[in-house]
Amino acid sequence: MRLFRLGALFGSLVLLVATLVSLINQRDALYAEQDTRVSSAATTATNSIQTTVLRARAVVEVATDATTTETLLRTFDDTVQACVGERCSGSDLFALDAYGAAAAAVAVGDSVTVIDEDSDSVLVIGRSADSTVSIGLSADAIVGPLALSAIEAFGTDFTVFTSDAAQGSDVSGIQTVDGRRVVVVQISEPFDRGSVVVRSSVSNNVAWGADSPGLYLVLFAFGTVLLALAGWTFFAENRQLERRATTDELTGLVNRREFERLSAEAIEAAGRFGTGLCVMLIDLNGFKQINDSFGHQFGDFVLKSCAERLVEAVRDTDTVGRWGGDEFVVLLPGLEEAGAVRNSAERIGAKLSTTPVTDDVAISGSIGAALHPRHGATFVELMQAADVAMYEAKSTGVVHRLATAIAPVGDLPPPQFEGPDRRKPTAHANDTMSS
Numbered sequence: 001m002r003l004f005r006l007g008a009l010f011g012s013l014v015l016l017v018a019t020l021v022s023l024i025n026q027r028d029a030l031y032a033e034q035d036t037r038v039s040s041a042a043t044t045a046t047n048s049i050q051t052t053v054l055r056a057r058a059v060v061e062v063a064t065d066a067t068t069t070e071t072l073l074r075t076f077d078d079t080v081q082a083c084v085g086e087r088c089s090g091s092d093l094f095a096l097d098a099y100g101a102a103a104a105a106v107a108v109g110d111s112v113t114v115i116d117e118d119s120d121s122v123l124v125i126g127r128s129a130d131s132t133v134s135i136g137l138s139a140d141a142i143v144g145p146l147a148l149s150a151i152e153a154f155g156t157d158f159t160v161f162t163s164d165a166a167q168g169s170d171v172s173g174i175q176t177v178d179g180r181r182v183v184v185v186q187i188s189e190p191f192d193r194g195s196v197v198v199r200s201s202v203s204n205n206v207a208w209g210a211d212s213p214g215l216y217l218v219l220f221a222f223g224t225v226l227l228a229l230a231g232w233t234f235f236a237e238n239r240q241l242e243r244r245a246t247t248d249e250l251t252g253l254v255n256r257r258e259f260e261r262l263s264a265e266a267i268e269a270a271g272r273f274g275t276g277l278c279v280m281l282i283d284l285n286g287f288k289q290i291n292d293s294f295g296h297q298f299g300d301f302v303l304k305s306c307a308e309r310l311v312e313a314v315r316d317t318d319t320v321g322r323w324g325g326d327e328f329v330v331l332l333p334g335l336e337e338a339g340a341v342r343n344s345a346e347r348i349g350a351k352l353s354t355t356p357v358t359d360d361v362a363i364s365g366s367i368g369a370a371l372h373p374r375h376g377a378t379f380v381e382l383m384q385a386a387d388v389a390m391y392e393a394k395s396t397g398v399v400h401r402l403a404t405a406i407a408p409v410g411d412l413p414p415p416q417f418e419g420p421d422r423r424k425p426t427a428h429a430n431d432t433m434s435s
Contacts, residue, residue: 048147060126081136115194251307259321276336345400
């Protein structure tokens with residue numbers, strides 16, 4: 001059974017870890033897919049911009065006086081502005097701030113590509129022997145239609161704008177900005193001055209288990225239930241083991257080992273705070289005859305009945321334990337005076353003997369009591385003093401006896417508390433202590 005619980009615990013942990021790893025891997029894959037989309041969109045836009053500008057440079061470099069504005073326009077789409085000499089289509093490129101200096105600098109048979117940031121456009125200017133040919137490309141129209149279709153398929157948002165920044169291509173790493181995965185590309189080729197900037201982005205909102213959230217929810221729930229059940233069984237088993245280690249199986253009282261531990265702690269506390277403490281040793285009278293006459297099962301019934309009566313006779317702060325056989329012990333913290341001890345002992349004795357266990361069987365006990373530190377500074381000394389007092393009570397026929405002096409450890413042999421009562425010649429099954 002324990003192996004089964006270990007297997008269930010290990011299996012539930014494996015299931016939860018595997019599910020979590022799968023979710024993490026899926027999120028990583030989705031993030032990687034997002035990064036691929038924004039990078040691919042930026043690369044597609046960059047290639048299209050460079051191709052468009054190179055086409056424009058090729059056109060103006062071969063243009064002659066016979067080149068008409070309409071011919072230039074047919075080379076591009078309706079968003080392109082062109083000028084041949086002083087003839088222009090659309091807006092007047094000559095009025096742009098960047099045009100004058102660029103046109104003056106271009107050599108015959110050559111071309112120049114510059115940025116006019118005010119109009120957010122690219123100017124391609126070429127000079128023939130007889131005229132100047134110019135093409136103006138708006139940033140909004142510089143990406144070709146095929147590239148736009150491809151970028152739309154990537155499902156990303158992108159913007160294109162011009163910059164007068166010095167040349168020097170720069171591609172930023174993919175970053176998360178305001179909940180979006182963003183890549184920025186600065187294109188400086190084939191521009192003679194300035195650059196075009198492409199910004200591509202996609203939402204960074206990736207849901208856990210987006211592909212199959214129901215499956216992951218079931219796996220998590222199943223793994224959690226298994227883990228809870230396995231943990232609960234281990235907890236229950238540990239509680240049971242702890243109870244068995246500290247409780248007498250027959251009576252449900254604390255056993256000898258636990259009583260010794262609790263008493264040692266109480267004695268230490270009493271010494272630290274200067275409070276009193278009493279230990280009582282109780283031996284049932286005539287228990288051997290009950291066993292011999294009615295059998296061990298009835299004897300067990302008597303022991304359990306006496307245990308219940310002892311618990312009822314003491315305070316909630318007191319501890320009742322089974323010491324072994326038909327001997328019980330009681331720890332009473334806070335008792336300092338002989339009068340208080342006598343009252344407690346009389347109440348315990350009366351609780352045991354007042355009501356018969358059955359109609360024809362009554363039980364009584366002999367009680368020996370010892371006070372800390374009057375009759376002993378240690379648990380062993382207190383138990384020896386209480387044992388002597390209990391034996392005196394039994395011998396004289398009284399219910400209880402309080403120890404009269406400290407019983408030196410070296411002067412008395414250690415009491416034989418385990419096993420049957422040392423004053424009884426015969427051992428019985430219910431005379432042994434459950435540990």
